[in-house]
Amino acid sequence: MAEDAADVLVAGTVAYDTVETPFEDVQKALGGSATYFASAASLFTTTHVVSVVGGDFEMGELTFLRDRGVDLSGIEVIEDGETFHWSGEYHYDMNTRTTHATDLNVLEGFDPHIPEDARDVDQVFLANVDPELQLEILDQLEGDPFVAADTMNFWIEGKPEALKDVLARVDALLINDEEAREMADTPHLTEAMRRIQGLGPDVVVVKKGEHGCVLANGQDWFSAPAFLHADVNDPTGAGDAFAGGFLGTLAAADEMDDDALRKAAVYGTASASIVIEDFGPAQLENADRSLIEKRAKRLASFAQFPEI
């Protein structure tokens, strides 16, 4: 972990996931956006987690994060509640999935609180939760952090006004391609990204699964491939691991310029490539910085243009 890197905070879910893929089924395994984010970000810098779990949650499952210095004091435990549970199925090409169940449980009525000493962090990730919760988190921040948010079609359709308020207040939106098209109401992806920039964030990162990502930073555009040889066994958490590597890398940057953002996208991609190789965050549990560096270098070689 870089000595001089700023701290990162994530507000999102710690969950139990039930996942079916063409290869295997897993019942109630550790998941959640904050878990995946922290699993990646903690390889880069000190990470603070704001979330909520039920009395059924085994805190021991997060020991690997605590061992890396992750601050878990922002995880509220509601003893008589049940942990958020997502259940879904990935299809043949692993790029599309069907959600079978979203049991909000303790997430309903969640009133997030950032611990006092984590309110002035420099990098914040508002993972995919109700935009009204994202606004509550924004209200608790001190200083002028770089804030990135994620969202999904459920909120784009269900809470467009609150989401608009979030977009007006964040620096970056990290979103998948289908959602970007839906949010901006156009099939042209780059046009969609331009329109989203018009709603607030200068930086828009569209995550396209095995097709890599596209980054818009003001007028600058960058396209990075996915890690070609990842052995995809469970894409769950790829987007959040991407965000963890992305913000973790930015935390060590001197300036938020194009170069720093491109580098963040590359390390985000490297982080995502690791998590999808197994169910849950297991692969990121076992990963270290040298693996991330190796993948980033391989990505650079995949994308190496000839002299034009």
Next chain:
Amino acid sequence: MAEDAADVLVAGTVAYDTVETPFEDVQKALGGSATYFASAASLFTTTHVVSVVGGDFEMGELTFLRDRGVDLSGIEVIEDGETFHWSGEYHYDMNTRTTHATDLNVLEGFDPHIPEDARDVDQVFLANVDPELQLEILDQLEGDPFVAADTMNFWIEGKPEALKDVLARVDALLINDEEAREMADTPHLTEAMRRIQGLGPDVVVVKKGEHGCVLANGQDWFSAPAFLHADVNDPTGAGDAFAGGFLGTLAAADEMDDDALRKAAVYGTASASIVIEDFGPAQLENADRSLIEKRAKRLASFAQFPEI
């Protein structure tokens, strides 16, 4: 056109297409794989076309190719037949399409003949036609050209044995991602490409529309983004224009090494980005080498990695 570039030959269709997109409908416009290929390849080198049309075909539609020195003497005209007609519809994201009609017409019973003086070309593209026709073309070639082929799900399912024979005899397969997965019977794209290499071609290029392309050359891998700002109005012909730019670029290469193949993929991408901006090959009719060069340079900037 490069003075020292070798000649290129394409065997494929010259067609009338009826296309619906979310933006516009066009009836019986000039199309066909050989048309699109030649529209791009002729910006790079001398191109020979082997195809067949009916008595209804207006040869004047190909004047722009003749003006660029394209050899059209390999296009057979069957006076009492009708030209091949494809009709289809592109959906909202422009990455998926539905075929409404494929009227083979003169393509049924087509007996392709390569003109004598075009049999010893150095680069050959077997566009997406019946693999038995592709084999007939292969049998007429002299010397040891670099041969690339395209195919589609219809032949993968309908003529797997003839297709296997084609694959055993070509240097490169250019195919889209869905077809690559189907051909190799795996959802893992890079695994699919490895398996296809095992069937014959050292070079496999998977075209992914707006997601760019992936090139495998033996053990080497390259991923290039699509041209981000293309104003997509009709994706028809993008794959054939890609092939035209790809082989047209290879025709000028001193060696078939990784660098030459990466460069070919970039110029193929640039060619495809131009044709999709209008219906039919119109945009490639108006294009010149300087536009292609400009796009290739923009692609390089989209893909420019930071120092890792």
